[in-house]
Amino acid sequence: MLSSHTPNRRPLERGARLVAATHNAGKVAELRDLLAPYSLSVLSAADLSLPEPEETGTSFTTNAELKALAAAKVAELPALADDSGLEVEVLDGAPGIYSARWAGPTRNFGLAMRRLADEVRERGGWSEQPGPRANFTAALCLAWPDGAIDTFEGKVFGHLVWPPRGDKGFGYDPMFVADGQTLTFGEMEPARKHAISHRARAFALLCRACLGGA
Numbered sequence: 001m002l003s004s005h006t007p008n009r010r011p012l013e014r015g016a017r018l019v020a021a022t023h024n025a026g027k028v029a030e031l032r033d034l035l036a037p038y039s040l041s042v043l044s045a046a047d048l049s050l051p052e053p054e055e056t057g058t059s060f061t062t063n064a065e066l067k068a069l070a071a072a073k074v075a076e077l078p079a080l081a082d083d084s085g086l087e088v089e090v091l092d093g094a095p096g097i098y099s100a101r102w103a104g105p106t107r108n109f110g111l112a113m114r115r116l117a118d119e120v121r122e123r124g125g126w127s128e129q130p131g132p133r134a135n136f137t138a139a140l141c142l143a144w145p146d147g148a149i150d151t152f153e154g155k156v157f158g159h160l161v162w163p164p165r166g167d168k169g170f171g172y173d174p175m176f177v178a179d180g181q182t183l184t185f186g187e188m189e190p191a192r193k194h195a196i197s198h199r200a201r202a203f204a205l206l207c208r209a210c211l212g213g214a
């Protein structure tokens with residue numbers, strides 16, 4: 001199992017070259033922004049024409065690990081990959097690692113949110129107050145060409161609302177209100193969301209362990 005590798009917390013030196021192991025241009029941009037204070041040279045999987053591995057893992061962590069390891073081995077450079085999604089309690093954690101796939105090949109999140117709302121209704125979840133419990137999770141994996149990996153997971157808990165509200169975010173943002181907040185992630189200014197998001201929490205752990213930062 002990939003996730004049984006012993007974490008080695010291997011540090012990334014300033015100035016090192018790092019592959020952002022994703023073909024999603026939005027994620028590359030986000031990783032470049034997050035890594036900007038660390039003076040790393042960030043290359044994308046597309047820049048290096050790396051193949052896109054299939055996400056065959058059964059958890060966010062194993063999917064992040066297989067993407068990071070595949071890129072690190074082919075590029076012969078350290079590589080950083082993430083995997084994320086929304087878990088809904090009353091649906092036993094669905095859509096989870098299938099969050100992107102629920103939106104179909106055209107990535108229609110209007111449809112994905114409607115399906116989510118319907119499935120929650122079938123389980124009686126909308127009677128929960130203030131709404132059905134859910135969390136976003138992000139796993140970040142830093143992998144090395146010799147197979148060493150460090151993986152970090154961040155979560156943000158909250159509840160779902162229906163109908164969706166706000167157009168500032170992406171994916172399931174318009175249906176999610178984090179604990180202690182009144183706005184959905186779709187209504188929040190991106191900077192406010194990024195300060196409390198699952199990805200920010202995973203990234204803070206990675207920085208502390210491997211980048212010598214806060």
Ligand code: IMP
Pocket residue numbers: 082083084085086099100136169170171172173185197
């Ligand atoms: P990935 O590219 O396999 O990691 O897919 C992640 C999917 O999870 C996205 O396509 C979204 O549907 C969902 N997701 C992950 N993070 C967020 C978020 O911050 N807001 C809204 N949806 C998210």
